[in-house]
Structure formats: structure tokens, C-alpha cells
Amino acid sequence: MRVTIKEVATEAQVSIATVSRVINDKGYISSKTRNRVNNAMRKLNYKPNIAARKLHGKQSKTIGIIIPTLNNPLFSELFDDIEKHLNTYEYQTLLCTTNNSLEKEKQCFELLKSNQVEGIITSSHTDFLDNHTFDGYPVVSFDRITSNRIPVVKSDNLNGGRIIAKRILEMNKSYVLILSGTKDGFYKNDERIKGMLSIFRASDISIGKAAISFASPTNRKLALIEQILSGKKYDAICCTDDVTALLVNLVCTDMNYHPLVTGYDGSKSVRTLFPNLITVKQPIDQMAKLMCDILIKRIQYPYFISKDEYSFPATLIN
């Protein structure tokens, strides 16, 4: 016979309303209670009533994707890969971009929710999710820790920073600039930068730091980079993303200045078109697949407990 929500409540020694809150991820539940309910559901092999969920519009077979911009091959490849994997589950996608604006990110969430997506994959860079309820929508985050209730799929940024720094040291450079592609880079404990600094500080190399704003138009970025590099004093420039590295290379060529320039992310198109760039590769396709798998599992089994964080290895390219 079918296990009822009442039996789950009895097993977990909580009220039916509490079980319902856990299933629908609505309202505050302590992690202790949440675990007790989840354990009871698993023990009794409780299956939530799919028909009832369908009535609530939860079977749109659509997943919402939120990304900051498409003008970065990392994100356009991430989207393509997510699309491909969700298609194998017969899910479609709706994409929304935020251009790193908190307000636009809120709008994206509202828009996707009002369109009854069954879940959301976000790679947005703001902290919106820390402060707002996500109304029971299954959410998976790419790279950024947004809330302890949302699983994060990332690659090992700390080690990525370390391996690129070791590569710089191998090449006997003496003055390195760490150039963050986002103004937040130095304030938010960026793991890539932490990794680089941990290696550089244990060596003789001198370190400079600078940041440009992620959301600036390209012309503005180029002008800023030119200003930052005007003294031509660095013999290595470590960028926290490939797009910044490619722009730095352009400016340096114009300046007839030839430091070693390294990137980060290693998207397929950057590796194809710039095969000599020293960079760190995130396994985008594998990360996309895992995000889809977790999200679909969470949709199919509301009591599926994911880990808080899934980390993939970062690999040096060149």
C-alpha cells in the first residue's frame, strides 16, 4: 500500500505540515528537523503524489537558467552543455541574463518562477539568494556559494590558482601582476587569487594587484588595462579569467610590451582559437552534467539530499 504523508510525519515525530514544508522547501525548517523528515521519507520509501504536484503546475518540463552574460565563452558553453544534458531528460530550458545586476537577477527569478519552471540553475554572481526565499524551487548554483541550502558545483579554484602560480615561477618571472576580471575579486576572498598568493608569497617574486569591472563595455576595459600596464613593469600578468587575458594580450601587442599573460577557465572555444594561452581548464561539460543530474533528481525526489558542494579538479593547459 502507498505510504502516506501521515505515516512519514509519525515516523519523523513531526506534524504533517512540517513534512509538507520539507517536501515543498517552504518556510523555515531547522536542518535537524529537515534531516529527520528526509530520513523518514527514505526509510518508508515515500513517493510524493505526482498528480498533486502536477496540479500545482510543477510539470512544465522546463528548467530556468540564469547567467551573467553571454559575452564570455565560459557561459555560452555552459549554457549549451546544460541544454544538451537537460534534453536527455526531455527538459527544455529558458535562459535569462543578469549582466551582474542584483535587480536584474531578482527579475530573472521572478520571471522564471512565474513561468513555472521546475527548477533553476544559476551562475549569477550576486548574493541575492542569501537573502531571499526561493519558494521551494530546486536550485543548483554554478561556481558561487549563494546559500547553504543550495548545492554548488564548482571546480577547485584554490588549486587552480596554485598551479598557474607554480607555472609562472617555473618560468623565472620576478614581478607578477594579479589582474582580477571583477572588482569584487579581492574583496570576496576569491579562491583563485588566494591560491596564486599562497604560492607567490612563499617565493621571491614581487606581486602587484589590480581589478577591472566585469560588466564594463570592452572599450572601457581596454582603456583601463592600458592604464594599469602603462609602466610596463610586470614580466607576468595572471588574469582570473580568459577574456581578461585575451584583452591584456591585445593591449600588450599594441604597446609592444611582451609579458607572460595567463588566463583562467579554458573554455573549448578559447582553447581552440588561442591554443598557446597558458590557462586553467574547468571541466565545463562534466560540471553542466552534474548540475542537471542533481537538479532533476531533486525535482523527482524532493527528499533527495545533495551535498553542499561538488568540486571538480582544475587542469593546467600549456
Added chain:
Amino acid sequence: MRVTIKEVATEAQVSIATVSRVINDKGYISSKTRNRVNNAMRKLNYKPNIAARKLHGKQSKTIGIIIPTLNNPLFSELFDDIEKHLNTYEYQTLLCTTNNSLEKEKQCFELLKSNQVEGIITSSHTDFLDNHTFDGYPVVSFDRITSNRIPVVKSDNLNGGRIIAKRILEMNKSYVLILSGTKDGFYKNDERIKGMLSIFRASDISIGKAAISFASPTNRKLALIEQILSGKKYDAICCTDDVTALLVNLVCTDMNYHPLVTGYDGSKSVRTLFPNLITVKQPIDQMAKLMCDILIKRIQYPYFISKDEYSFPATLIN
């Protein structure tokens, strides 16, 4: 006093149902009748009942965008520009990609319609819209003529083909390969190729033709290009898009083979990262703005008559 649909029907000498069909763009209407109704609406300054349209879910303040892929900077910039312009109208966007599959394009249309977007901008490359009703949704098409009921915003591909061919002739090349980035290139009367051929055929230059499939994975494309170029017999290779040109350049470098390679599209990122590429620029941002303007006008004034085609000039880069 407010003009009624009845007065429009009387003025146009048609039934109320016919006026309604024109307003909602549903069912077959001859272009003669359509024009008569539109003229009557304009003459009487008829404003459709916004509240009633709202009831039908027509005020979602959302526009659906359909593009073939994000792995081409032309389309990612197009989307970013459309987004920017729609935001000035306080409209949001939902994006769907088709990967050039007719089936996925149909799914995109259904998905966007079920999400009650108020209009659709499509740059999809299939002929879906020729054969299917679009249920009264205002639609604008980028570059491709899909149906004579849908306005197309394009750039002057015929002249674009001509100017790139003239550039090749100026450089005294003798054997040119026209390489289409899509297998359909030679079958669908591609205007760019037509423009190139019109110039080459009036000269002494020898012409070869080849096509690779737009939707293939990059590795497959690179292998195909290598095969096509294996004889190293061309001294110029004219590609119908920039991505193909960049891949050709990669293969040629590997082969130690140095023909002149030209592209087409001239997106901002390609012009920035590959400043020496000879290509033809489509004014993407202006085209995006016009598509948004037409679509919003069509949403606000259902009897707004757009031209069938809007063409922007194509400009030679380098």
C-alpha cells in the same frame, strides 16, 4: 468617445469577426482585406481594448528570443543587444536555442507561447514559420525570410558578398574557395555567395566551392576543413561567416599554408580579438534596436504595418 470594433468593421465593410481576426492575426485573411481593416483602424484611430488583451495574458512584459546557438559571437551579441533595447521598453527576455533543428524550433515556439510572451524575435534558420500558424503572436525575424507575414531585419548580404569579392580581386588572387559555413549555403540561394559569384564570374579568377555543416562539433569541422584544404591549391578562401574563417586560419597555420582568409559578420568580439581579419560587418546593434522597435510597436498597435524587409548596409572591415 471611444471607437468600437463595430465602427471599424462598418468603415472597412467587413464583419466584426474579420476585424478581430486581423487584430489577433488569427486565421486566413487576404492581404486586400487585411489592408482595408488596417486602414479603417488607422483612419478612426482605433485602440484595441488593453484590459481585454491583458485578460488574455498578453501583458507578460516578456519577449521570447529564438536563436540557433550561442557558440557564435554573432548570436550572443545579437541577444545581448536585443536584451539591452528591450530593457529600455521595460520588457524582459526569455531565450531558447534550436541548434538548427526544426523539431527544437517548434518546441521553442510552443514553450514561449505557453509562457505567454507578448512577441517573438527569431533568428532561427529553418522554414518552420512558413508552414505553421504563429497564433497572432507578433514575430520579427533576423536575417532570414521566413514568411511574407513576418518582417525581416537583415543587412545587405548581396552587396556584402560583392565587396568582399572585390577586396579579393584587389589582392590579385587567382584561385578562390568559397566556403559556406552551412550545408544549405549553396542550395538556398545564399545572397552572400551570390554577391561573391557575381564579381568573381566577371573576372579571371578560378572558383571552388565547399560547405561544412553549421551544427557540427568544432573538432568535426576542423577535420572537414583540413580535408577540403588538403591540396593547398587556393590562394584565397572566402568564408560565409567569421567562425568558419577563424577555424580555417587555425587549420592553415597547422598545415603551414598561408592563403588569404576572409570572414563575414564582424561581431564586436571577433573585431576586437582578431583585428586583422578581413570581414564584412553587419550593424548588429542597430539591427537589434530596429527589431525591438518594430516588435513593440506591433504589440502596442496591432494594426501597425511594418515593411516586409528592412535592410542595413554591410561594411568592409580591413
